[in-house]
Amino acid sequence: MANSSESSTRAASLESFLAKIYVDENARKDFLGDPFGEAIRAGLSARDARALEQIDRTGLELAAASFARKKQKRDCRQRHK
């Protein structure tokens, strides 16, 4: 399966953006206020920015809360090892 370095870089940028809005509450708030604008300012393509305008908002909030709980639980377990 062929893939260009340009499309790999674009996919990696999208993952980085998703990681940020999953873990950073302020970034998530800014994003939800202006999804397209925040995505473009982060350097994402117009295509990905348009896709992010349609993001599953309920899922985003629930997933972010779940990730935070998991991270807290894991950090706590590591501290007590």
Next chain:
Amino acid sequence: MTATDDRFGIGWRPELALGILANLDRIDVVEVVADDFFGATKSERGSLATLAAQVPITLHGVSLGMASANSVDRVRLDKMSRLVNELSPIFWSEHLAFVRGGGLEIGHLAAPPRTADTVYGTLANLERARIATGSAPLVENIATLIDPPASDMDEAAWVSQVIGGSGSDLLLDLHNLYANSVNFGFDAVDYIDRLPAERIRAIHIAGGRWIGRPGEKRLLDDHLHRVPELVYDLLDCVSARAPHPLTVVLERDGDYPSIDVLLSELDRAREALESGRQKRSGAAHG
């Protein structure tokens, strides 16, 4: 194919250790979370080797970040490789998830956008993992509370492309599948029908709970509750289609009931799998 070719086991957790070790006549395999032993002392690794000498084990990874456009974490991969070589598990496995990006650790398993780019990145990472460890990992479908944005294919198509393009077989987590099907409105049986049945080698079963506001509820795969009956129905369905022996592992991560309760869940899994096998056998001879 006989039912005795299939294996049934439980995820290894310190809280369950005594119960597991006291019931090895009813437990065929133990799944160990590899990441818990990446920083283990020599003594802890010795204990793990002792466990592996008593019961077949599988190693399960949670932090490599296999389904990513970024390269899999090399340091963690080397640690996984060391464990695989030390313990000779039946197989090792990782999730089809990304877990970090832009220098940030997400803290858990995130579903990648389902695109050709992430299929490509995942295949490259699976090849790196195969070379590093000497064996292709099984890959597990994950539960997600968010429909991954910027996707241009559905989950069954994405997973099938990864399996089809790699040497990795599938660890099909039936509660993850069930949760995603109810959260995003697709038919779990249709999903199973679209997978390459001959590539399904292992199964996870677990329970979860509903979260969220009324009208926006989603099923969370938290491994803290009993396995719902619908998951056993899916196990029946898979075993009616999968031609190879299956390793079925019950995952439980807290609110631990007595070991007898967990063993009864394994017995229920045996019944469901046997029911599916009989349907497969009946179809073959009918």
